[in-house]
Amino acid sequence: MSLDPTQSDASMRSLAMRQRPRRNRKAxxxxxxxxxxxxxxxxxIWPIFVTEGENLREPVASMPGVDRLSIDMAVxxxxxxxxxxxxxxxxxxxxxxxxxxxxxxxxxxxxNLVCRACRAIGAAxxxxxxxxxxxxxxxxxxxxxxxxxxxAILNDASVAVLARQAVVQAQAGAHVIAxxxxxDGRVGAIxxxxxxxxxxxxxxxxxxxxxxxxxxxxxxDAIGTNATLxxxxxxxxxxxxxxREALREVALDLEEGADMVMVKPGMPYLDIIHMVKxxxxxxxxxxxxxxxxxxxxxxxxxGWIDGERAMMESLTAFKRxxxxxxxTYFAPRVAxxxxxxx
Ligand code: PBG
Numbered sequence: 374m375s376l377d378p379t380q381s382d383a384s385m386r387s388l389a390m391r392q393r394p395r396r397n398r399k400a401x402x403x404x405x406x407x408x409x410x411x412x413x414x415x416x417x418i419w420p421i422f423v424t425e426g427e428n429l430r431e432p433v434a435s436m437p438g439v440d441r442l443s444i445d446m447a448v449x450x451x452x453x454x455x456x457x458x459x460x461x462x463x464x465x466x467x468x469x470x471x472x473x474x475x476x477x478x479x480x481x482x483x484x485n486l487v488c489r490a491c492r493a494i495g496a497a498x499x500x501x502x503x504x505x506x507x508x509x510x511x512x513x514x515x516x517x518x519x520x521x522x523x524x525a526i527l528n529d530a531s532v533a534v535l536a537r538q539a540v541v542q543a544q545a546g547a548h549v550i551a552x553x554x555x556x557d558g559r560v561g562a563i564x565x566x567x568x569x570x571x572x573x574x575x576x577x578x579x580x581x582x583x584x585x586x587x588x589x590x591x592x593x594d595a596i597g598t599n600a601t602l603x604x605x606x607x608x609x610x611x612x613x614x615x616x617r618e619a620l621r622e623v624a625l626d627l628e629e630g631a632d633m634v635m636v637k638p639g640m641p642y643l644d645i646i647h648m649v650k651x652x653x654x655x656x657x658x659x660x661x662x663x664x665x666x667x668x669x670x671x672x673x674x675x676g677w678i679d680g681e682r683a684m685m686e687s688l689t690a691f692k693r694x695x696x697x698x699x700x701t702y703f704a705p706r707v708a709x710x711x712x713x714x715x
Contacts, residue, residue, distance in 0.1 A: 410692040412685065412699075414711050418504060418658070419454055419704035420463040422595045423447050423490045435591035436663055437670045439702050441467050444490050450705075451498040457708035461502030463551065463700055464490055467596050468511045476520055477509035480538045485512075488545035495546035504578060505547040507539050507563065508554040516593075516602030518554035518609065526609055532559045536566035543572040551635070553580040555609040561629035578658065579626040581634040582619035582645055585610035588638045588664030595663065619645045620652055627655055635700075638662040640687055643694040650695030659691040661701040681710070 397407045422441040424431060429443035442450060451462055466486040472479045479485050491503050508518040509531070515521055519531030531554065539550045550567065552559050560579050567575050585607045593599040611618060623634050634653070636646045637660035650657045669687065673680025684703050691699045701707070 410689060412688050412692055412707065412711070414458040414708045415460055416688075416692065416696075416698040417459050417704040417707060418461045418463055418502075418698060418700040419459050420465060420700050420702060421447055421450060422465050422467055423486055424467040425469060425486065433591065433595045435594045435667055436702065437667075437674060438706075439595070439666070441595060444486075444493050447490055448493050448497045451494045451501055454705060454708070455498050455501045457705060457712060459501070459704055459708050460698075461504050461549065462494070463504040463506065464494075465506055465592075465596055466490075466511050470597065470601075473512055473514045473601065475514055477512035477534065480509055480512040480534070481541055483541050483544060485541075488541060491542065491545040491547050502548050503546060504549040504551050505542040505545075507535050507542070507550055507552040507559075509534065509538075510598050510602075511596050514601060516598040516600075518606065519556055524604070526556075528556050528558070531556050532562045535559050536562040539563040540566050540570045540572070543567055543570065543575045547575065549576045549578050549633075551578045551580065553583060553637075555580065555583050555606075555611070557625075558629070560626045560631050564630035576632040577630060578633040578635060579631040580637055580660075581623040581626040581631065582642070582649065583610050583635070583637045584613050584642065586613065586638050586641070586662070586664070588641070588662045590664055591667045592663035613641075616645060616648065620648060623649050623653055623655075627653060632656065633658060633697075635660055636696075638665060639691060639699065640665050643690060646691065646694040646696050650697075656697050657695060659694070659696040659699045661687065661691070661699055661703070663702070666702040685710070 397403050423444060424441040426443040427445055430440040430446055433439045454462060464487050468479055487505055510516055510518045517526055519526045535554055542550060550563060552563060560577060563577060626634055633656040635658040636642050636649060639659040639661040646659050669680060669683050672678040688699055688701060
């Protein structure tokens with residue numbers, strides 16, 4: 374638009390009339406043709422919860438539509454996920470309370486729930502990627518991600534255990550180790566431990582910018598840590614007021630050998646996803662966490678929003694922000710919808 378003061382009103386008007394952004398929106402074919410970002414099934418990582426038992430699906434009350442699955446059921450879901458074209462699953466265990474202790478010993482048991490699930494799924498569905506969570510919270514009696522002494526989370530002692538946990542998971546067939554604990558230096562320690570054990574090809578997806586968030590509540594129901602967690606995780610997870618610090622966390626994790634980085638939660642932190650992708654260009658993932666899922670589901674089940682559309686819109690936002698993929702509990706529903714051409 375010209376700022377020339379001699380320009381007549383008439384030519385200003387005609388300029389405005391030449392530019393009609395609505396023309397590209399007038400029909401579905403045109404909207405599809407100019408669309409900048411689109412969600413595909415290859416963008417999806419499906420987090421699932423496993424529990425002891427057989428032929429068992431236990432609904433998670435705060436996550437309508439999500440169940441804890443016994444390993445045999447998880448194998449069936451993995452087969453379905455592979456049929457749908459979902460590239461990878463992220464596994465989280467609901468550990469029996471009797472197996473939780475102060476130091477999270479069960480995390481290092483090569484026959485623990487997650488390790489058995491990895492072996493079973495890997496044998497039945499070798500084409501699907503398996504992402505495992507490195508952190509001690511499903512295994513500790515206090516619900517924290519690391520070791521604790523006099524109320525303080527110990528960094529380096531925790532890192533030593535987490536590195537061993539990563540190797541145990543790699544031995545069980547995990548393809549991607551995903552440390553969610555937020556201890557300093559854990560990515561480097563995990564990389565060294567994996568390499569020393571002969572797992573040079575096992576990838577690391579680090580929860581690089583993970584915030585101390587209220588949106589994890591339903592997940593803690595699912596893995597049973599709302600009951601155990603003492604205090605909060607603010608001395609290791611990031612402060613929600615910080616953005617530049619996320620870049621520092623990501624830089625450190627990439628230097629230490631992370632193959633992919635993650636921002637978590639998702640929707641409240643779209644600015645962080647955008648900054649991380651622009652600054653580093655590394656494979657960047659968003660985690661649409663349990664609370665985000667629960668909010669959409671709750672509103673949809675009340676008839677307050679169109680759940681299907683809110684699901685697609687929220688996930689497309691991650692792509693627009695720059696994410697290469699999203700961990701989402703909606704993964705199979707999205708995949709089915711995309712397959713049906715919806
Ligand atoms: C813990 C972990 C959490 C989630 C993934 N790994 C919760 C926490 O930090 O307490 C949250 C995922 C979700 O809310 O969906 N290591």
